[in-house]
Every structure is written in structure tokens, then in C-alpha cells.
Amino acid sequence: MTTTREKDVVALLIDQHNQIKAMFTQLETATGDHRRELFEDLVRLLAVHETAEEEIVHPVARKKIQGGDAIIDARLREEDEEKRLLSELYDLGPDNPGFGAKFRQLKEAVLEHAGREEREEFSTLRTAVDPEQLRKMGNAVMMAEKTAPTRPHPGAPESAIGNLLAGPPLAVFDRIRDAMRDATKSKK
Template sequence: MTDVREQDVVDLLLEQHNQIKSLFSQVTAAQGAQKRELFEDLVRLLAVHESAEEEVVHPTARHNIDGGDTLVDSRLHEEQEAKQALSDLYDMGVDHPEFNTRLEALAQDVIAHATHEENEEFLQLRRTVPADKLVRMAGALKAAEATAPTRPHPGAGSSATANMLAGPPIAVFDRIRDAVRDWSRSNNDD
């Protein structure tokens, strides 16, 4: 019988990083309504992913990794810049003449950020945090994602506390907007 290890938080985040990279490629290659829908999927995944990382992963890294404060502060700075760029792209829309150029710049920044996390933060978490805690963190990450905003809100802050206080009310608003948008599209296609 093979030993099946439960998915830990690092495994989950690595999967999401791969989904994000794939979505950047798909958005770049798409056109029209498909491009808009794929971009909305990308926005949602990035917003939920970063919010949950800020609530669950970064606080653990701060307390368990040598130099954790500096490491996490660097990642939070990158995340804040990405939130602003993503918000600007969202407001701009996929049909804007500068969209593809700005999307490409954002993709490069987000991929560089993910690489920093994978090579620095995630490796050190695996070395310093017990495996059973990393598995429990995966559950906490999924719970945080369930109440996370579905759009970037650069003005809401990047700390775990800011995400826990502002995230759920903003998430409700985002999810209502998403539902109304989707309903409107499905009822206007007739």
C-alpha cells in the first residue's frame, strides 16, 4: 500500500501558483468575451489567494522563519503593488489598448513574486513548521479563501488583521456584484 500524504498548505499554494501562471497565458491568448471571462477568473483567484496568504501563511512565516519579518514585509510590498496593478487593469477592461502590455508586466511581477515565495518562504516553512501543522494550515487557508474578497482592494490593507476585519464584508459585496454581473450576462444573451 502506498503512503498518501495529506495536502499541506505549501502543496495547495504551489497548485494555485500553477493555476495563476496558466491563467495569465490563457488570458493573453484569448479574445473577446472569453478573454474577459478568463481575466475575471484570474482576478478572483489572485484576490482570494493573496488575501488567504496574508491571513494564514505570512503570520506563520513571521514567527517561524529566521528573518521572517523582513521576508514577509518584502512579500507584502509586492502583493500590495500587484493588487493596485490588478485593480487598475480590472477598471481598465480587457478591450483597452494598453491592457495586454500592462497584463504582461503584471504577469512578470506576479510570477517573480511567486518564485520568491516558493524559493524562500515555502521552503523555510517546510523546514521549520511541523508537517501536521502545515496540513492544518491548508484547511485554514481554504476557510480564509471562502470568506476572501473576489477582487483586489488595495486600500483595505495587507495585514492579517485587516483581512480578517475588512475581508468578509468586502467579500460579501464582491460576491453579490459577481452574482448580479453573471445574472445580467445570462439574461441579456437572449
């Protein structure tokens, strides 16, 4: 059986897309503390997932797939819009009466984006990049996620270099906030 560490980057990211889809579905019916926790988990997963894609996957796709620049530029525009929506939702909070409509807008945008990535980028990467490099990229994505910001930062650059420069300070700040939130929860 293949472990997560052995998965190639395409399998890893598709698994994350499926996890994100499941979280959206769960959030639609969740309430109270469970809803807040699910939303925090979704925010974190989306933030680290997109950062890792921007740092590891998109640069390779630009070089290796036909029409890579146009495809990646379109995905980056979508990711920027998703970060803006996610940031607005985060500021609103899941208990706000306006959360539902904006949440549905985010869900639609994220699911359409994931579908385009899988069709236009991931499937082509599978044929354009050798399996060993795809496995190495999977490991690199997992490492990048460990140091990525855990919240959306719409003003942050949408590129590998931008993420490498802005990401670590933002990640430290986010992870301190996460630790403070978790400590507050454990005292309740």
C-alpha cells in the same frame, strides 16, 4: 492519492501558483468573451489567494522562519503593488487598448513574487513547521478563500488583522457584484 483537502499549505499554494501561471498564458492569446471570463477568473483567484496568504501563511512564516519579518514585509510590499496593478487592469477591462502592456507588467510582477515566495517562504516553512500543522494551514487557507474578497482592494490593509476586519464587508460586496454579473450573463 492525496485530495485537495489533504494537501498541506505549501502544496496547495504552489498548485495555485501553477494555475495562475497557466491562466496568464491562456490570457495572452484569448479573445472576446473567453478573454473576459479568463480575466475575471484570474482576478478572483489572485484576490482570494493573496488574502488567504496574508491571513494564514505570512503570520506563521514571520514566527517560524529565520528573517521572517524582513521576508514577509518584502512579500507584502509586492502584494500591495500587484493589487494596485490588478485593480487598474480590472478598471480598464481586457478589451481596452492599454490592457496588454499593463497585463504584461502584472504578469511579470506576479510570477517574480510567486517565485520568491516559493524559494524564501514556502521551502523554509516545509522544514520549520510540522506536517500536521501544514495540513491544518492548508485547510485554513481553503476556508479563508471562501470568505475572501474576490477583487483587489489596494487601499485595504496588508495584514492578517486588517484582512479579518476589512475582508468580510469587502467580500460581501464583491460576491454580490459577482452574482449580479453571473445573472446578467445567464440572461444573454
